[in-house]
Amino acid sequence: MTNVTGFRQVILQTASPRALSEYVAWATTANVSVSYTENPREEGDSWGGWKADDHSTPTAVAAVNLYLASGAAVLISPTPSVSLWTTLLIHHLGYDSSPNASHVPRVGGGHVAWHSADLGEMSFNCEPRASNLVAVVRAAAFVAPRVSLVEQRLWNESSSGGCTGRARGTVIDSRTLTQS
Amino acid sequence: MPPPSDSDTAASAPAHRERPRNLAPWQHVRAFAHPWMFVPAAIRHDDGWLPLIRTLQHPELCSRYMLVEDDMLRAGLGFTGRLLASALLLAVRHGRVLLEVPQVHGTASNHSGMPYGRWCDQPPYTLQCAFEPWTHCAPPQSHRDVVIFETECTCLLHGKFEMDRMPQLHTTNCTGHKDSLLNRGRCLLHHKAAVMRVKLSSIYRMRFLYESPGDAAFSVLRAAQRYLLTPRPWVRALARCFKRQHGLHSGRFLSVHIRSSPEKSAEAARSNKRMPPVKAYIRG
Numbered sequence: 082m083t084n085v086t087g088f089r090q091v092i093l094q095t096a097s098p099r100a101l102s103e104y105v106a107w108a109t110t111a112n113v114s115v116s117y118t119e120n121p122r123e124e125g126d127s128w129g130g131w132k133a134d135d136h137s138t139p140t141a142v143a144a145v146n147l148y149l150a151s152g153a154a155v156l157i158s159p160t161p162s163v164s165l166w167t168t169l170l171i172h173h174l175g176y177d178s179s180p181n182a183s184h185v186p187r188v189g190g191g192h193v194a195w196h197s198a199d200l201g202e203m204s205f206n207c208e209p210r211a212s213n214l215v216a217v218v219r220a221a222a223f224v225a226p227r228v229s230l231v232e233q234r235l236w237n238e239s240s241s242g243g244c245t246g247r248a249r250g251t252v253i254d255s256r257t258l259t260q261s
Numbered sequence: 262m263p264p265p266s267d268s269d270t271a272a273s274a275p276a277h278r279e280r281p282r283n284l285a286p287w288q289h290v291r292a293f294a295h296p297w298m299f300v301p302a303a304i305r306h307d308d309g310w311l312p313l314i315r316t317l318q319h320p321e322l323c324s325r326y327m328l329v330e331d332d333m334l335r336a337g338l339g340f341t342g343r344l345l346a347s348a349l350l351l352a353v354r355h356g357r358v359l360l361e362v363p364q365v366h367g368t369a370s371n372h373s374g375m376p377y378g379r380w381c382d383q384p385p386y387t388l389q390c391a392f393e394p395w396t397h398c399a400p401p402q403s404h405r406d407v408v409i410f411e412t413e414c415t416c417l418l419h420g421k422f423e424m425d426r427m428p429q430l431h432t433t434n435c436t437g438h439k440d441s442l443l444n445r446g447r448c449l450l451h452h453k454a455a456v457m458r459v460k461l462s463s464i465y466r467m468r469f470l471y472e473s474p475g476d477a478a479f480s481v482l483r484a485a486q487r488y489l490l491t492p493r494p495w496v497r498a499l500a501r502c503f504k505r506q507h508g509l510h511s512g513r514f515l516s517v518h519i520r521s522s523p524e525k526s527a528e529a530a531r532s533n534k535r536m537p538p539v540k541a542y543i544r545g
Contacts, residue, residue, distance in 0.1 A: 094519075165339030172487055
């Protein structure tokens with residue numbers, strides 16, 4: 082993702098210390114700068130960080146992270162079908178979260194060239210069972226390269242790994258999709 | 262990062278706020294795409310309905326309320342925000358102002374009868390510790406009649422609104438009743454009481470309020486969530502400080518949210534879904 086977009090800075094939000102550790106370790110090798118809020122984290126939680134004995138801190142962390150994420154160029158998060166926090170993040174980015182966006186292409190695995198006239202939201206699934214991630218891209222963040230190019234690269238990157246997915250936007254190259 | 266106890270929080274803010282002066286003009290919406298909620302048939306993109314929602318939450322005369330009590334102890338802010346958005350759209354559709362009130366009975370570990378908020382340990386014990394107030398309207402006076410809506414079925418009870426003594430409820434289970442949906446709708450739509458107090462768990466039980474709301478609902482839901490969860494100045498100040506400290510500029514970084522816990526994985530598995538593993542974020 083960082084290669085595709087050209088950005089080397091990531092704000093990471095997670096309640097999992099293990100996930101934080103794994104991601105930071107990868108980022109170090111990939112020359113990616115990772116920033117995150119300093120707050121208590123635990124592996125076992127019914128939802129992202131709520132504590133029975135301290136209500137204010139998780140709320141403050143969530144509010145700050147929500148506001149920070151609203152200024153991102155790209156959001157990577159589990160699809161709204163498994164995390165309504167993602168819905169909230171998408172809404173604060175300024176996009177709707179309708180699962181029924183018109184003209185949504187559904188394609189199979191393999192390398193599929195994908196183009197769209199405008200940039201919005203795409204999700205991709207790289208596991209045998211549904212384990213979707215969603216990428217929401219802020220068009221205004223990409224003057225150069227053009228947003229459609231970023232989106233195309235994103236799609237190519239994920240689909241080349243055997244991922245499947247769907248995306249919003251107007252499909253220009255429907256012939257390629259048919260071949261898949 | 263606890264919220265500061267300064268003039269930036271509602272705890273020390275004036276109890277009675279002034280009605281904002283920069284409100285969008287009130288307008289009458291004639292056609293709706295949802296039978297119960299404020300989902301206008303005319304779709305407005307780009308938060309087009311947000312200014313009207315804000316106006317509806319700031320009436321000239323504060324007379325009709327929907328008080329929501331967040332008792333969804335095991336729901337995250339994402340799910341809670343989704344339910345609250347439905348509650349807001351329900352309230353403004355029926356000419357009510359949505360106002361969050363703290364729990365009064367607390368949890369099993371807190372039977373003190375003192376106000377209890379699962380989002381905040383200090384006044385106002387609600388989400389308004391971190392997010393902007395939803396209305397300038399002050400909470401209704403304790404002597405006013407209130408209707409308590411606690412389940413999706415038998416829901417109406419006249420009583421007095423007292424923070425420390427809630428009336429006992431008489432509920433019946435009408436699950437499976439062929440007319441239950443209509444009855445629920447009647448409960449919500451046609452009651453004339455000035456104040457209705459709703460537990461968020463009741464909104465949760467009324468799945469027709471948030472499941473498959475229709476395409477027209479999504480842009481309104483977005484506006485509702487953005488309205489309800491507008492960060493307070495101290496949150497924005499903290500975020501700006503964070504960005505300065507880390508050399509971040511808006512629109513020039515990626516935001517990655519990794520949701521990973523055994524409980525969440527089990528929850529997803531029950532729906533035959535799987536949470537993305539950490540490696541998927543790295544590969545993606």
